[in-house]
Structure formats: C-alpha cells, structure tokens
Amino acid sequence: MTRPGGANRVAPLDRAELHGSLGDPVLTSIAFLNEIMSRFPDAISFAPGAPHLRFLRDLDVHRHVDRYVDHLCAERGLPPGQARRLLYEYGPSRGLITDLVSEALRDQGIDVPPEAVVITVGAQEAMVLTLRALCRSADEALAVVTPCFVGILGAARLLDIDVVGVGESGHGLDLEQLAAACRAARAGGRRIRAVYVAPDYANPSGTRLDLPTRLRLLDLAEQEDLFLLEDSAYWFTALPEAEIPMLKALDTAARVIHIGTFAKLCLPGARVGFAVADQFVRTKDGRYRRLADDLADLKTMLTVNTSPICQAIVGGMLLEHGGSMARLGREKAALYRRNLANLLSALEKQVPRDGEVSWNHPEGGFFVRMRLPIPADTALLELSASKYRVLWTPMSPFHLDAAGANELRLSCSYLDPEQIEEGVGRLAEFLRNIAT
Amino acid sequence: MTRPGGANRVAPLDRAELHGSLGDPVLTSIAFLNEIMSRFPDAISFAPGAPHLRFLRDLDVHRHVDRYVDHLCAERGLPPGQARRLLYEYGPSRGLITDLVSEALRDQGIDVPPEAVVITVGAQEAMVLTLRALCRSADEALAVVTPCFVGILGAARLLDIDVVGVGESGHGLDLEQLAAACRAARAGGRRIRAVYVAPDYANPSGTRLDLPTRLRLLDLAEQEDLFLLEDSAYWFTALPEAEIPMLKALDTAARVIHIGTFAKLCLPGARVGFAVADQFVRTKDGRYRRLADDLADLKTMLTVNTSPICQAIVGGMLLEHGGSMARLGREKAALYRRNLANLLSALEKQVPRDGEVSWNHPEGGFFVRMRLPIPADTALLELSASKYRVLWTPMSPFHLDAAGANELRLSCSYLDPEQIEEGVGRLAEFLRNIAT
Numbered sequence: 001m002t003r004p005g006g007a008n009r010v011a012p013l014d015r016a017e018l019h020g021s022l023g024d025p026v027l028t029s030i031a032f033l034n035e036i037m038s039r040f041p042d043a044i045s046f047a048p049g050a051p052h053l054r055f056l057r058d059l060d061v062h063r064h065v066d067r068y069v070d071h072l073c074a075e076r077g078l079p080p081g082q083a084r085r086l087l088y089e090y091g092p093s094r095g096l097i098t099d100l101v102s103e104a105l106r107d108q109g110i111d112v113p114p115e116a117v118v119i120t121v122g123a124q125e126a127m128v129l130t131l132r133a134l135c136r137s138a139d140e141a142l143a144v145v146t147p148c149f150v151g152i153l154g155a156a157r158l159l160d161i162d163v164v165g166v167g168e169s170g171h172g173l174d175l176e177q178l179a180a181a182c183r184a185a186r187a188g189g190r191r192i193r194a195v196y197v198a199p200d201y202a203n204p205s206g207t208r209l210d211l212p213t214r215l216r217l218l219d220l221a222e223q224e225d226l227f228l229l230e231d232s233a234y235w236f237t238a239l240p241e242a243e244i245p246m247l248k249a250l251d252t253a254a255r256v257i258h259i260g261t262f263a264k265l266c267l268p269g270a271r272v273g274f275a276v277a278d279q280f281v282r283t284k285d286g287r288y289r290r291l292a293d294d295l296a297d298l299k300t301m302l303t304v305n306t307s308p309i310c311q312a313i314v315g316g317m318l319l320e321h322g323g324s325m326a327r328l329g330r331e332k333a334a335l336y337r338r339n340l341a342n343l344l345s346a347l348e349k350q351v352p353r354d355g356e357v358s359w360n361h362p363e364g365g366f367f368v369r370m371r372l373p374i375p376a377d378t379a380l381l382e383l384s385a386s387k388y389r390v391l392w393t394p395m396s397p398f399h400l401d402a403a404g405a406n407e408l409r410l411s412c413s414y415l416d417p418e419q420i421e422e423g424v425g426r427l428a429e430f431l432r433n434i435a436t
Numbered sequence: 437m438t439r440p441g442g443a444n445r446v447a448p449l450d451r452a453e454l455h456g457s458l459g460d461p462v463l464t465s466i467a468f469l470n471e472i473m474s475r476f477p478d479a480i481s482f483a484p485g486a487p488h489l490r491f492l493r494d495l496d497v498h499r500h501v502d503r504y505v506d507h508l509c510a511e512r513g514l515p516p517g518q519a520r521r522l523l524y525e526y527g528p529s530r531g532l533i534t535d536l537v538s539e540a541l542r543d544q545g546i547d548v549p550p551e552a553v554v555i556t557v558g559a560q561e562a563m564v565l566t567l568r569a570l571c572r573s574a575d576e577a578l579a580v581v582t583p584c585f586v587g588i589l590g591a592a593r594l595l596d597i598d599v600v601g602v603g604e605s606g607h608g609l610d611l612e613q614l615a616a617a618c619r620a621a622r623a624g625g626r627r628i629r630a631v632y633v634a635p636d637y638a639n640p641s642g643t644r645l646d647l648p649t650r651l652r653l654l655d656l657a658e659q660e661d662l663f664l665l666e667d668s669a670y671w672f673t674a675l676p677e678a679e680i681p682m683l684k685a686l687d688t689a690a691r692v693i694h695i696g697t698f699a700k701l702c703l704p705g706a707r708v709g710f711a712v713a714d715q716f717v718r719t720k721d722g723r724y725r726r727l728a729d730d731l732a733d734l735k736t737m738l739t740v741n742t743s744p745i746c747q748a749i750v751g752g753m754l755l756e757h758g759g760s761m762a763r764l765g766r767e768k769a770a771l772y773r774r775n776l777a778n779l780l781s782a783l784e785k786q787v788p789r790d791g792e793v794s795w796n797h798p799e800g801g802f803f804v805r806m807r808l809p810i811p812a813d814t815a816l817l818e819l820s821a822s823k824y825r826v827l828w829t830p831m832s833p834f835h836l837d838a839a840g841a842n843e844l845r846l847s848c849s850y851l852d853p854e855q856i857e858e859g860v861g862r863l864a865e866f867l868r869n870i871a872t
Contacts (some may be wrong), residue, residue, distance in 0.1 A: 027733050056524040057517065061745060062498045081493065088492040088705040121557050121707075121739040128738055132594065154737030158568065269524040271557075271743040297463050301590030302564055303557040303739065307707040309497060310743050 026150040029397040032378055036385050044423035045391040046410040049203060049366050051264055052339075053414070055332055059267060064316030065309065068097075071319055087308040094296035095119025096308050097315040101260075101274050104318060104325045108235070109249030110258065116278035118295045119306045123233065123261035123273035127155040129295045129302065130257050130275055131194070134227055135161045140193040143181055145173050147369075147398035147407070149203045149231065152196045164192060165400040168205065171213040173197065175220055182224040194227040194257075199247055200235040201365025204398045204409040208362065211244050218247065221255040227279075228256045233264055236329030237336045237364035254279045257291070262314045265329045270310040336366065339412040339420060343368060346424035357431050359410075366413040369395070374434060376408040383430075390426035462586040465833040468814055472821050480859035481827040482846040485639060485802050487700055488775075489850070491768055495703060500752030501745065504533075507755055523744040530732035531555025532744050533751040537696075537710050540754060540761045544671070545685030546694065552714035554731045555742045559669065559697035559709035563591040565731045565738065566693050566711055567630070570663055571597045576629040579617055581609050583805075583834035583843070585639045585667065588632045600628060601836040604641065607649040609633065611656055618660040630663040630693075635683055636671040637801020640834045640845040644798065647680050654683065657691040663715075664692045669700055672765030673772045673800035690715045693727070698750045701765045706746040772802065775848040775856060779804060782860035793867050795846075802849040805831070810870060812844040819866075826862035 033047050065087070072083035086096070098114040105112065120126040135142060141162040144152055148165070156163045164185070166178045182192045197217070199209040209217070221228050230247040238244075248258035258276035266272070277291035299305070321327040344361055347368075351357060359370040374380065376394045385391055395407035410427075412420055469483050501523070508519035522532070534550040541548065556562040571578060577598040580588055584601070592599045600621070602614045618628045633653070635645040645653070657664050666683040674680075684694035694712035702708070713727035735741070757763040780797055783804075787793060795806040810816065812830050821827055831843035846863075848856055 027736065050526060053521060056521050059524055061501075061524075065497075085489060085492050088495055088497075088703045090486060090699075090704040121743075124738065124740045151737075151740075158734060158737040263526075267524045268526040269744045271739065271741070298594060300463065301587075301594040302560065303707065304560045304587075305707070307557075307743055307746050308705045309746065309749070313745070 026153065026397045029378075029394065032381075033391070033393065036381065037391060040385045040389060040391070043385050043389040043391050044415070044419050044426060046412065046415075046423060046427075047391045047393045048414050049411045050414045051268065051332070052335055054335070056267060061267075061270075061313045064314075064320065065312045067316035067319050068312035071315065087312050089308070091305045091308040091311075092296075093118075093299045093305045094292065095274070095306055095311060097311045097318075098274075100315050100318050100323060103323050105258075105276065107324055107326050109245050110276065112276055112278045116276055116290055116292045118275045118277065118292050118299065119311055120273045120275060120299065121303050121306050122263060122271045123231065123259050124151050124155065125299070125303060125306075126259045126273050126275040126295075127152050127196075127229070127231075128158060129298050130229055130259065130277070131155050131159055131161055132298055133277075133291060133294045134257075135159070135193050138162075139190045141185060141190060143178060143192045143195040143226075144400075145195070145197050145202070145207075146400055147204050147395055147404055148196065148400075149198060150398060152229070152231070153400075162190075163400060166195070167403075168207055172199070172202075172207045172209040173213060173217060175213070175216055178217075179220060179224065182226070192224070192226060194229055195221070196229045196231065197247070198231040198233065200232060200238060200244075201362050201367070202231075203233065203365070204367050204393070204395060205369045206360055206362030206365050206367040207369075208244070208364070214244065214247055214250055218250055218253070218255060222253050226255065230256050230258045232258060232260050234365040236265060236325065237333045237340075237366075239337070239363070240326070242363060248276060262317075265325060265332070266314050266317045270313050272306060272310050272314045333364075336413055337364065339415060339417070340364070340366075340368070342417050342420045343410065343412040343424065346421055347427075350424050350428040351431055366411050368410040368412070370408050370410060372406045372408065372431070372434070375405045377405070380434070383434075384427075388426045388430040388433075390423055390430060392427070462589065462833045465814075465830065468817075469827070469829065472817065473827060476821045476825060476827070479821050479825040479827050480851070480855050480862060482848065482851075482859060482863075483827045483829045484850050485847045486850050487704060487768070488771055490771070492703060497703075497706075497749045500750075500756070501748045503752035503755050504748035507751065523748050525744070527741045527744040527747075528732075529554075529735045529741045530728065531710070531742055531747060533747045533754075534710075536751050536754050536759060539759050541694075541712065543760055543762050545681050546712065548712055548714045552712055552726055552728045554711045554713065554728050554735065555747055556709045556711060556735070557739050557742050558699060558707045559667065559695050560587050560591065561735070561739060561742075562695045562709050562711035562731075563588050563632075563665070563667075564594060565734050566665060566695065566713070567591050567595055567597055568734055569713075569727060569730045570693075571595070571629050574598075575626045577621060577626060579614060579628045579631040579662075580836075581631070581633050581638070581643075582836055583640050583831055583840055584632070584836075585634060586834060588665070588667070589836075598626075599836060602631070603839070604643055608635070608638075608643045608645040609649060609653060611649070611652055614653075615656060615660065618662070628660070628662060630665055631657070632665045632667065633683070634667040634669065636668060636674060636680075637798050637803070638667075639669065639801070640803050640829065640831060641805045642796055642798030642801050642803040643805075644680070644800070650680065650683055650686055654686055654689070654691060658689050662691065666692050666694045668694060668696050670801040672701060672761065673769045673776075673802075675773070675799065676762070678799060684712060698753075701761060701768070702750050702753045706749050708742060708746050708750045769800075772849055773800065775851060775853070776800070776802075776804070778853050778856045779846065779848040779860065782857055783863075786860050786864040787867055802847050804846040804848070806844050806846055808842050808844065808867070808870070811841045813841070816870070819870075820863075824862045824866040824869075826859055826866060828863075 069083045098117040102114040143164045146165040167174045185192045248256045261273040279291040280288040356373040393409040395404040505519045534553040537553050538550040579600045582601040603610045621628045684692045697709040715727040716724040792809040829845040831840040
C-alpha cells in the first residue's frame with residue numbers, strides 16, 4: 001500500500017483549473033446583504049422578502065402531518081401505520097398531494113386534473129424543470145419581464161439558456177417590446193420559446209398586470225407561439241374583491257404553465273412548490289401525454305421526488321383550511337396588506353415628494369420599488385447601513401442591463417408596524433441627506 | 437373582455453411541437469416494473485432496492501426533530517422557539533447540518549471541515565450539482581462504471597453531458613479500459629472530466645473495489661487529471677472488520693468528490709443527501725474557494741436549500757446515535773447482511789449450478805447480479821411474473837450498450853426471510869423451465 005488512509009490533504013487545483021467561481025451578481029449581492037446585516041444587527045432591514053415570523057411562531061408541523069395522515073387513511077382506506085409509512089418511503093416523482101393542489105386551484109379558476117400537477121422542491125425546481133422541458137436547443141431563449149425575480153435567472157443560467165429582457169410599461173409589461181423581441185430573435189435564426197411573468201405583484205417591482213394586458217399577452221403568446229411561465233407567489237395578498245383572473249385561468253389555448261409555491265402560504269422550510277402543465281405533448285411514437293408527465297420524468301433525474309413528509313405538512317395545512325389556498329392565506333394576506341399600507345403611508349408622510357425620489361403604490365405583494373436621483377449601489381447601501389441603520393435591496397441585480405441602477409426594493413413582509421414606522425423615519429433622513 | 441375566465445380547454449400541441457416524451461429506457465423500465473407489480477400483487481418481488489419497512493414502521497420523525505431542536509438550542513444558545521423557527525424559514529443553501537455530517541464522516545477516515553459539505557435533496561441532487569460544476573463544455577464527458585446506477589445517467593442526461601461506459605473487471609473496474617477511454621477522448625479533442633464509481637457494493641452489480649484497485653484508480657485519476665465521483669450509498673452494510681477505506685479517505689490529492697445519502701441509513705422520505713467537495717477552486721479574481729461553495733451557489737439556482745425540517749429529522753437520528761453514521765446503520769446493516777446471506781444460500785441450495793445460470797456473491801449491499809442463458813428482457817419478466825409469480829429487474833437499462841442483455845438484478849433489502857426463501861423457490865422453478 002503506497003498511500004496512507006485517513007489523511008486528506010487538499011491541494012489547490014491550480015493545474016486542473018476548475019470552472020472557477022460563478023461570480024453571479026445576484027449571489028454576490030445576497031452575500032453582501034447578509035454580510036452587511038451581520039455587521040449592523042441594529043439596522044432595520046427592508047431587504048428580506050421572507051414571510052412574517054408570526055406565522056412561524058406557533059406552527060405545529062407535527063399536527064399538520066398527523067392531519068394529512070388521517071386524510072390518507074380516509075381517502076385510501078389505509079391503516080394509520082401504512083399511511084404514515086408512505087411519507088417515509090420513496091414516493092411518486094409527481095408528488096403525493098397533486099389531488100389537493102388540483103382541488104385547491106379551482107378557487108382560482110384553474111380547472112386541471114391532478115395528473116396535470118407536479119409537486120416540486122419549491123417554485124425554484126418547478127422553474128428548472130419547466131425550462132429544461134421547453135428550451136432544448138441553444139437557439140431557444142427565455143424572455144423575462146425586468147426587473148425580474150432572480151430565481152428564474154438562476155434557473156436559466158444553470159441550464160445555459162439565453163435570457164432576453166423585456167421592460168415594464170404602464171400596464172406592467174411592454175407587449176410591443178416583447179413582440180419586437182420575438183421578431184428580432186426570428187430574424188437572427190433564434191426563437192423566444194417562453195416568457196416568464198409574475199402577473200400579481202411581482203418580485204421585485206410590485207407590478208400587477210391588469211386584465212386587458214393579461215388577455216393581450218395571451219393573444220400574443222398564441223400569435224408568436226410562446227409559452228407563458230406564470231409565477232403566482234403573491235396572488236393571495238390581493239383583496240378578494242380586487243382579484244384579477246390568473247393567466248392560467250384565462251388560458252384557453254394551453255399556453256400557460258403555472259408555477260406556485262407554498263413558501264409564503266405555509267412555510268419556506270417545507271420547500272414545497274408545484275407546476276401546472278396540462279399541455280399535451282406528442283411523444284416519439286405519435287401518442288399524446290401531458291407536459292406534466294415530462295416534468296415528472298425530468299424530476300426523477302433532479303431530485304427523485306419531493307419529500308413526502310414536507311408534502312404532508314403542506315397537505316395538512318391545506319386540509320385544515322378546507323382545502324382552500326385562499327382561506328389558508330387569508331390571515332397572512334391581511335397582515336401583509338396592513339404592512340404594505342403602513343409602509344406606503346409612512347413614506348407619504350415622511351419622504352418629501354420633490355420629484356427626486358419616487359416610488360410605486362402596489363396594492364398587494366411584499367414589495368415597493370423606489371427610484372433615487374443617484375445610483376442605489378452597494379456603496380450607498382453601506383452608507384445607509386452604517387450611518388442611518390436602515391437596509392434595502394439594490395435593484396440592479398434584478399435587471400439584465402444597466403437599467404435600474406438608481407432603483408431599490410423595499411420589502412415589508414417581515415417587519416412589524418413599529419419597525420416600519422421607525423425604518424421609514426431612518427430612510428427619510430438618509431434620503432434627505434443624499435439629496436443635498 | 438373577449439375571453440371567459442375559468443374554462444381551461446386544452447389543445448394538443450401538434451403545431452408547437454414540444455420536445456416530446458423523453459423516452460428514457462430507465463423510466464420505461466421502471467414504469468413497466470410498477471405496472472407489472474400492480475398486475476401481480478401476489479408476486480414476490482426482488483425488484484425494489486428500497487429500505488426494509490421494519491425500519492420505517494416505528495420511526496418517530498417528531499422525536500428526531502425535537503432532538504435536533506434541543507441540539508440547536510444547546511449548540512447556538514438559542515431559545516427553543518427560535519431554534520424551531522430556523523427549521524421553518526429559508527436556510528443556508530449549503531444546509532444546516534453540515535457540522536454533524538462533517539463530524540460523522542471522521543469515522544470513515546474522511547476529515548473535512550463543515551465548509552466542504554453541502555446538504556442536498558438526496559444524493560441525486562448532489563450528482564446534478566457536481567456534474568454541473570465539473571462538466572461545462574460539450575467536450576467534457578463523464579465516465580461511468582457499467583452496469584451503472586441509473587441516477588447518475590439521469591443527472592448526466594438532464595445536463596446533456598456525454599457519458600462513456602467503462603466495464604468491470606475481476607477487480608471491479610477495468611482500469612486499462614478507463615485509461616484507454618481517456619486517451620481516446622483526448623485523441624478526439626475531448627476529455628473525460630470525471631468518473632462515477634460506487635466502490636462499495638454498487639447498485640446494480642453488487643461489485644466492490646478492493647484496496648489495490650482503489651489506490652490504482654486514485655493514481656490514474658491523478659495521472660489523467662480526472663475527478664472521481666464516489667457514491668457511498670451502501671458502505672454501511674460492510675462488516676466492520678471487512679471495511680476498506682473509502683476513496684475519499686485515501687484521497688491525498690483532492691481528486692474525489694464524495695456523495696452520500698441518508699435514504700438507506702435513515703429514511704428515503706426525508707430526501708437528504710450530501711456532497712463532500714473540499715477541492716480548492718481558483719476564482720476569476722485569482723483567489724481560492726472550495727468547490728463546495730460552487731455547489732452551494734448552484735444549489736440556490738436549483739432548489740434554494742434542502743428542507744431544514746428534513747435535515748432536522750436526519751440530524752436528530754444522527755444525534756441519537758452519538759453522531760455516528762456507522763452506529764446509525766449498525767442494526768440495519770445486520771438485517772441487510774442476513775437477507776443477503778439468506779438469498780445467496782437459498783440460491784445455492786435451490787438453483788442448480790449447471791454453468792447456464794450464474795451469479796455473484798457480494799458480502800454487502802442490496803444486490804445480486806445473475807446471468808441467464810437467454811435475454812432477461814421484459815417478455816421474460818412478464819413470463820416470470822405471470823406464470824411463476826416472481827419479479828426481478830432486467831439489467832439492460834443499467835448499461836449504455838447491449839451488454840447485460842442476459843443479466844438481471846436481484847434485490848433482497850425489502851423482503852423478509854420467508855419471502856426470500858419462497859421467492860428463490862419460484863425463481864428456481866422459473867429458471868429450470870426456461871433452461872429447457
């Protein structure tokens with residue numbers, strides 16, 4: 001034996017050069033935010049888009065698992081031990097709770113069978129699976145509405161899929177720019193295959209698409225042969241009387257793949273999301289099956305299946321609310337709307353409207369978008385944190401180009417009213433001083 | 437409004453042709469096995485490589501979560517409520533229990549800091565992340581020892597990475613063929629970037645690499661500038677006195693990326709695995725960081741993080757066994773060795789050794805590899821199921837070429853001794869009849 005076991009010396013790979021650091025601007029930005037938050041623990045942070053801790057404080061995941069096990073017993077006629085074991089074994093790659101999700105989606109006008117649903121490890125895996133299924137050659141690009149949720153950019157990057165940015169307009173999405181991007185792609189021998197859009201209070205812009213824009217987007221998708229990836233993370237924060245049908249509910253031509261998450265409705269730590277993909281796909285032997293079947297097959301190659309225990313937590317929470325996502329989200333939605341109203345009214349009171357600083361007024365979601373007269377970069381964030389003890393997220397990592405350099409994102413989901421009030425006070429002082 | 441909401445008619449996409457059914461031979465084979473198992477519920481199945489139900493029957497995941505929460509409180513000085521909330525929120529992409537895993541790996545002679553560990557959604561995600569980090573151009577291929585665990589083939593397929601098969605030899609891996617494959621790749625302007633190998637009782641062959649072969653493989657990796665992806669799923673089933681150091685424990689040149697799973701040691705339903713990647717990687721700005729950092733960054737784009745609740749289940753189980761994977765696996769290993777011994781002795785007693793039918797004699801793992809005089813295909817499996825009520829797995833989906841057509845895999849992990857005895861009796865009758 002020429003080598004001693006046990007010792008594990010590590011040599012830098014200066015010869016076998018690995019494909020170095022990813023150098024992702026988003027990850028760099030998140031790392032910087034985390035670092036700055038740890039340096040200024042007394043700062044009030046409008047940065048994290050995380051659920052309010054109040055909803056996690058009294059969460060009893062054991063109870064929810066038990067509730068789901070009871071349901072399994074009743075539904076499938078299983079003895080309790082056997083139902084519980086189903087959570088501990090490998091499970092079907094499409095998931096255990098597809099029936100509950102399919103049922104729950106009816107509230108939102110989405111009428112699909114359980115077979116059209118795939119349960120995923122958060123919305124993130126749903127995005128990866130969908131992009132992998134749709135974009136298969138280097139010529140097939142993804143369009144995104146910018147500023148854009150960084151998760152979809154990461155998913156595209158992971159799969160080496162080109163991304164084309166399309167700006168927002170007064171109606172939330174510049175349809176003419178999207179049509180022009182499709183034409184430009186074709187002229188270059190390429191193709192826009194799908195468009196990522198978060199119609200309800202998008203992260204990070206807070207933008208919502210009105211109904212006419214949704215309908216025109218669906219028409220354009222049909223015309224240009226596009227798929228729409230609808231991310232619905234924040235829909236539940238809308239006032240019931242102000243709800244606008246989801247793209248998927250308006251989708252008569254199977255153009256929409258709907259992506260959902262239980263991170264905000266239930267808890268992030270379960271890592272449960274889903275994709276709705278009822279499109280029919282022609283197989284090599286000329287038969288048809290659902291796109292969801294392709295996603296489930298791809299999932300066997302990615303994570304095998306979503307933890308059935310985590311699915312049971314979410315399933316139990318759904319069942320406790322009569323199987324309705326809207327009911328599950330009602331109390332949370334009220335708190336988030338209150339926070340948002342507090343943030344907007346505090347800004348109104350404390351930040352002078354002098355044309356230099358402006359912000360939008362979303363009616364739901366977690367985020368407000370603010371424009372400054374100067375770049376909202378990391379240097380400015382450092383100043384904001386160190387001198388004014390208030391944090392926010394620079395908007396530029398959410399853009400594909402230099403746009404948004406002067407913008408920042410304010411999130412209020414995580415905070416209490418007093419923190420919002422105090423935080424806006426600090427922000428106002430900071431803004432007064434940078435303006436001069 | 438020109439479209440009614442709510443109705444969701446689905447049109448086949450015969451025009452916008454989607455990239456049809458994946459037509460994966462492995463998935464087709466699994467689907468066929470599932471289908472045949474449901475048609476013959478009274479058949480004894482040597483097909484599933486799943487953990488024995490006995491270990492899931494009395495599992496109390498709540499207790500394990502509570503145990504881990506206690507540990508978090510003690511370790512980090514957190515009040516219980518706060519520790520529990522850590523499980524419900526988003527968590528670090530590299531995972532919460534990297535310290536426990538790093539500590540546990542010392543038993544196996546693997547001495548790496550927690551920063552070299554990334555907790556993943558099962559071993560499957562660890563494979564995807566590792567392949568994505570290592571193989572970045574179409575010229576960089578993966579070599580696998582065949583027959584081969586289908587998960588790595590799926591991961592490579594998902595990422596469009598070319599796979600080159602290398603056969604087994606008397607020592608478990610044909611090193612000369614591997615060296616020749618490296619030379620052939622270079623001659624063709626390509627490169628074998630990494631080799632997937634399961635040194636301890638591989639799935640599906642049951643093969644184990646002896647120590648000299650492990651050392652020669654490490655030398656070859658150094659010589660040919662290869663990384664070794666070591667899959668350690670079945671190591672714990674080895675008799676303690678018969679343990680051979682893992683590749684990672686012998687790895688003095690940071691050639692090995694070690695991939696582990698808690699599916700067999702704890703439970704499949706937690707979907708927790710890990711990658712050990714202590715290699716140093718040069719970043720674009722000339723600094724070094726660990727490959728594990730790259731994997732954690734890639735993970736933010738794939739699943740964000742592994743459910744902290746699931747990590748807590750595994751963490752609690754580890755803690756209950758003094759933080760040792762070996763102790764955690766001891767009772768299970770004894771049962772699996774007993775099953776394997778029963779299977780081998782029943783075969784010895786009941787199946788005539790006439791040179792037509794043969795099988796190997798692994799000392800650990802879940803699997804025995806058997807050779808028949810005729811193709812072990814789906815038609816033969818159908819016959820075996822319908823007439824003899826015994827099931828097994830055809831080996832051909834585990835191969836990249838036509839090799840293995842006459843082979844099948846027998847798994848005994850899931851069965852009880854009486855089922856094994858009875859199942860081998862049925863198998864013997866089946867084999868007698870196909871031989872004539």
